[in-house]
Amino acid sequence: MSKNSRPRCAATTKSGRPCKNYALEGERYCWVHLPGDEQPSPSPEVETAPDSSAAFAPEAESGPADADFTPDEIRQLRAELLRELSELVERLRELQPDYEPPSFPMRRLRGLFGRLRPGMPAALESQLVELFGENYQEEIFNPETWKGLWYMVHYTVQYQADFLKRRVTGEYETDEWGLDWEFVEVILPFFEFLYYKYFRVTATGLENIPDYGRALLVSNHSGQLPWDGAMITTATYTEHPAQRLTRSLYATWFPTLPFISTILERGGQVMATVDNGTRLLEQDELVAVFPEGYKGVGKLFKDRYKLARFGRGGFAKMAMDTQSPIVPVAVVGAEETYISVYKSQTLARLTGFPYFPISLRFPWFGLLGLLPLPTKWYIDFGTPISTDAYEPDAGKNLVLVSQLADQVRNVVQEMIYQRLAQRSSVFRG
Amino acid sequence: MRKRKILVTGIGGYWGSRVAQALVQNPVYQVLGLDTVAPQQPVPGMDFIQADIRNPLLVELLKSEKIDTVYHLAFRNTERPSEAAFDYNVMGTMKVFGACAAAGVRKIIFKSSTAVYGAAPQNSAFLREDHPLNGSRSHGSIRYLMEVEAFCNGFRRQSPEVNLTILRFASVVGPTADAPLVRYLRQPVSAVLMGFDPMMQIIHEDDVVDALVHAGEGDYPGIFNVAAEDVIPLTKLLGLAGQRRVPVFHPFAYWGYGLFGSRGLRFTRHLPIELDYIRYRWVGDLQKMREVLGFAASHTAEETLRQFAEQRSAKKPVLEISVPASYDADHLRETIERRHVSETQAGGGESLEATDE
Secondary structure, three states, X not given: XXXXXXXXXXXXXXXXXXXXXXXXXXXXXXXXXXXOOOOOOOOHHHHHOOOHHHHHHHHHHOOOOOOOOOHHHHHHHHHHHHHHHHHHHHHHHHHOOOOOOOOOOHHHHHHHHHHHHHHOOHHHHHHHHHHHOOOHHHHXXXXXXXXXXXXXXXXXHHHHHHHHHHHHXXXXXXXXXXXXHHHHHHHHHHHHHHHHHHOOOXXXXXXXXOOOOOEEEEEOOOOXXXXXXXXXXXXXXXXXXXXXXXXXXXXXXXXXXXXHHXXXXXXXXXXXXXXXXXXXXXXXXXXXXXXXXXXXXXXXXXXXXXXXXXXXXXXXXXXXXXXXXXXXXXXXXXXXXXXXXXXXXXXHHHXXXXXXXXXXXXXXXXXXXXXXXXXXXXXXXXXXEXXXXXXXXXXXXXXXXXXXXXXXXXXXXXXXXXXXXXXOOOOOO | OOOEEEEEEOOOOHHHHHXXXXXXXXXXXXXXXEEOOOOOOOOXXXXXXXXXXXXXXXXXXXXXXXXXEEEEOOOOOOOOOOHHHHHHHHHHHHHHHHHHHHHOOOEEEEEEEHHHHOOOOOOOOOEOXXXXXXXXXXXXXXXXXXXXXXXXXXXXXXXXXXXXXEEEEOEXXXXXXXXXXXXXXHOOXXXXXXXXXXXXXXXXXXXXXXXXXXXXXXXXXXXXXXXXXXXXEHHHHHHHOOOEEEEEOHHHHHHHHHHHHHHHHOOOOOOOOOHHHHOOOXXXXXXXXXXXXXXXXXXXXXXXXXXXXXXXXXXXXXXXXXXXXXXXXXXXXXXXXXXXXXXXXXXXXXXXXXXXX
């Protein structure tokens, strides 16, 4: 599966926010906001309905309960609906040429209704009349309506079942690192929620990331759990015009964890070794590193925003060997998501964790303590530091490597201080 | 034109007979097969010599036959380390290589496995041939392969005139091979570790034979990882092979494995080597194979597995052959002398014919 680069709908919802649905093929709007022939502005009912039943909302409107419509208009609307349904069926057939909807048991349904009608409660009967009008049986038994609904439900169910079935039968694609684009699309909504709603991330300087070609993001690391890596990846994937998926290099501890190791790998993240980073950059990927490592992520609250030692300079060697530009990244806000006051050596050894933070909430409140505080985040992408000027074998010169590493560290620290000076509140920014 | 003489050890085993069958197709080669048991299917055009690889007279056989290339494929696969397996696999290989150096053999080709790198969380995604060998020391085959490879390092320094090629193959899959991963796939169900889905690398059995034959055609001293180009997750591998899987929570799996060995996993007895090998990544880097060895596998991993799924019910795996540990020195001496006499006679016959003309 290729990168999903469909544009979003250009309309504004009733509540004044930009619509988040994808636009229809060849249109500027999604199916909710697509201006119809009769209705320039969609009705609120249609707009707020989130599920598939919304597609049939015009049908409901066409009932005699809505006095605004003349019988002519109703006929027109019905014709419109039938046209849309056949279009939908066409489109489904294009997506899956071998898709054959099962035959619809019209006669059995009609018989069932006929049997049910005498025993129907009066309230339900009157509701049906209100919804569809006097001759509701005609509406309900309109085979085209039901066929469309049936197609849609069946297709949706089949698509979901097919997705799961292909996981079992192995009919899915990954790249040589284990990245699975379908999986990325599945987990993306969760990270979009964290990004837009929970941490309300403000990302600046995204233009410093090239649209294509290699680049190395170097960021500060903090927050006990690596939410900062996830948010940097979400920022470049959802906000960068080229939808670049960042390949973050993660610590040796994660491959030992069930589920997390698999989620990271399918999400395109890679274990941190110099070999892996160099190979990714040679493949012109966007790579993110956190040179502080465990020292950074396990930082105590009193040490927040003070950069720890930048590893052994492996990232500088990677950048020099592959002549990749280094983009310094400052993440502000992540360092207050957990208030860690102490690191327990004994508990770390007992649990096998690389560090065991004692925070105000962890481990006292159990898993609740893992919930990060909803701080306001800033992710600043700085001006790229070019490595073109270095000789091809400069990576072997340890003096140059450590100089470059120190230079990047100073830039990141400076960017953090600048952002902190502008910030007035931890939670409101 | 003088034929190139090739000795294949372990001819009674699967790989020995497969490679010999491929080698006899080439008219330039004269192929000799060495083992204590004859190959299950006779190889036309090959001379079979019945002897143990540890036979001290091996050097004389190599000298009198003027062997140019030795395919050392005699290796006894075993899950548990044992003295007998050590004696055959490690001491046997040392004796064969020593005899080759003494008899002036030009080239040795040895078949190893990428499992010698070991599966570990700190592994790079693609392991190059110079990666340290941290394979499992509790698994017999892997342990002895690592010991042989360590010996090969020293052998290369001691006898630089011998061209030693080591091919490290990924897990073999195919309709006829009896390999650890094939046994894992042939069970009713396969155990996987819950939440772990490492990327796996495999190779088709025919590509193993092709690579070994290819390595004999030129001079490629050194070590090469050999595998299919595509790397796929374990769950996809099982899915494509049509195999059902049982997820086991990993602390329980390790606990059971520690207490009862592979029997700890009950009805899913077989693992591709050990639990770590279905938990962490151990994928070899194929750059050297492509660029130095100039070899490319003709089957992708996906094709191999789809083919395997189709054929899995059709064929039973080849049984492992037990090798008696007898040093039948006298028998080999008779063979060498008999062959020597017949060769000189044949040579004389040829020269007589020549004078007739």
